[in-house]
Amino acid sequence: MKNLKYLLLRRATQIGLMFLYFAANAYGWHILEGTFGSSKLFGLIPLADPYTTLQALSAGFLLGADVLVGALLIVLFYMIVGGRAFCSWVCPINMVTDLANWLRRKLKLDKEEVNYRFLKRRTRYWIMVLGLIVSAIVGIAAFEAISPITIMQRGIIFGFGAGISIVIAIFLFDLFGVKNGWCGHLCPLGAAYSIIGQKSIIRVKHNHEACTNCMECKIVCPENQVLHMINKESISVTDGECTNCGRCIDVCNDDALGFSIRNLNKDS
Template identity: 75%
Template structure:
């Protein structure tokens, strides 16, 4: 993120552009695959650089696995993590304030309908209000009223649904869930060491993926896992760790 900012402010050539499309070391193109899908849906064929960039990004995240983009790259994470932190401090989770009226799979619906709207209106529809690019452009080029979208997400995550944006609504997260379903780096649970303290489930932004805790020793296979590693950090019993995914099951 800082490298992006420096590209505009100081003219550095390490990585330039925004997540929509960027250039690494002045040569290698990178591009946002969901953005490309939206543009293709409008019937416009984007430049070759963008298509190659999109494939590089897909290949990279597909290989690593999980939503690494969400936990390690996405700038909105700063906003939603702050909301989450305050939620825990203010004890909002324990009160009857955690409205679960939005389901986890809502994001896939949203990702789909946005493609449809893009096709009908002729404009990449998510990019019009995407808090991810608004935040990023805000940092690189300066914020506008667009910051209101970020405030809305902050308040929604704080007072509305826990992990509301990242865990329920964000169509880009949905895209990376699908891309990251098959990757290599995964969290492995060791049932023998687990004391069932549930710290991992409290801290996990996508705690439905930790369904195996204290039940069986297996790895987290869901693409919705962001590979953020917070569960590993909070675990006092050495029951969780990163591993290279085992494709051959041990019996």
């Protein structure tokens, strides 16, 4: 029996948060209102997406204080828990791309992995910077105009309309196009959170002595370049691209992986 602890915890968190956002509109709950762009926690604490805020600012207009404070709070939070914890624990697109990835494994599409010459994992950082430049040129938050993340979130809260097509497009791209194509190569929001979470405290730690080199973790990991230490060294996964999803911990049969507090002296 495979261990699904973190997978189920993540799904519960993702769906739970989406339901709170949905209920804010549908039933007038004041627990978590708004969308990722800007939210209100308990009708009081402002939260805002730092990358969206940065785009809006680079387009040349000053924003309200609530958004600026909210973006700061989010940055501080993810600096501690690992920036890309947003990607695997909060973002609804993660459920779409995880499904595509799971189907890829079931249909054995990965065997036919092609070398995508143009599409590298670092592409997302280019897109992130490009998003700010385009925002400055066009005068609107450029990624927000096309972001499948908030399109999906607003779809859940206010109704999808034709917006569902971009969600399907990402599913198809990840399933038949590039493995981990959206989250692992293109998404500029994930890139921003990678940078925010560079030095985060909560990290996956590898125990080299217990590892039997079965490679299950590398098969399941959506960012498996971060697991370079497997069966080599007993250190933490310090790469900001790790989403702290915990799937590697779930699939490990040898207790060689687990969440821990980063050893600031040794691992930095």
